[in-house]
Amino acid sequence: MPELPEVETIRRELVPLISGKIFASPLLHMPSAIEYPDSEQFSAALTGQKVLNIGRKGKYLIITLDHGILIVHLRMTGNLLYTEEGPPEKDRYLRLSFPFNDGSALYFSDMRRFGRVWLVADDHELQEKVLKRVGPDIFDEMDLEKFIALLGRRERVMLKALLLNQGFAAGMGNIYTDECLFRCGIHPRRRVSTLSRSEVEALYKAIRAVLNEGIEHGGTTFRDYRNARGTAGDYQSKLAVYGRKGERCRCGSPIEKTTVAGRGTYFCPLCQVEWTATEKET
DNA sequence: AGCACCACCTGTGGGC
DNA sequence: TGCCCACAGGTGGTGC
DSSP, rough: OOOOOHHHHHHHHHHHHHHHHHBBBOEEEEEGEEEEEOOHHHHHHHTTTTTEEEEETTEEEEETTTTEEEEEEOTTTEEEEEEEOOOOOOTTEEEEEEBTTTSSSEEEEETTSSSSSEEEHHHHHHIIIIIOOOOOTEEEEEOOOHHHHTTTOOOTHHHHHHOOOOTTSSSSOOHHHHHHHTTTTTTTOOBBBOHHHHHHHHHHHHHHHHHHHHHTOOOOSSSSOOOOOOOOOOOOGGGGSTTTTBBBOOTTTTEEEETTTTTTEETTTTTOOSHHHHHHOO
């Protein structure tokens, strides 16, 4: 589910809602959702802590407390809901409840149980336990020069696989990757080494534009994604290719679906050509 | 290094 | 109508 724009939407909503609040004792309906530390230490360490800041790196939501850092990753179907009216009724998928001492609460719900939370002591532990293999945030920690430099070390890889690799840069997921590659007219199976300078610049611009639009529209809801207030996103109506197999691209060609890097991949076969003329000859 | 495949889970949509 | 399988927004591991 949630990619960078969805997590950023939740982050922006939570800032005014929970900043300064103090956690009461959490309810661990499904303790296995806690990746670190063990559930007893987790509960003891969280209780009484104050929310100082809410950040994000890639798809990780990072809540800085006065004596630790709470991290949430929603994976495919996770939701993080804020309410002042008690737990959502008959939610079969409620995994963790995080009440505050004023009666409001955060609820972590997750149908497929892939989502995880961590509670670490400091930035060092954050890096070691959670973000060890996570690259720079592709929205907040990237510029064109850095992007070009990072590409230079991954010459052989297919673009779709590269953009999905959170170690290269963090935040892109399956939907926004397909949209970016369509936007700049590059085929998802193209390899980094075949890109011209202008294509690299177009790709970088497309990434910024698509992520910005996703955030402006409150994210994409296909099925499960909800923001912190339980409302669906809006960007699905703006998607050019993702989920639109058989529909006409603006060029007239039907959108195709294939598999790249093990993921369902939507593209326009006319706007995104797989091979350049020079490659075909060599 | 890069990629294919499997695992983790539950639900659902499309094909037959 | 009903059943079954493939697939779903993410990541981590294995093995070639």
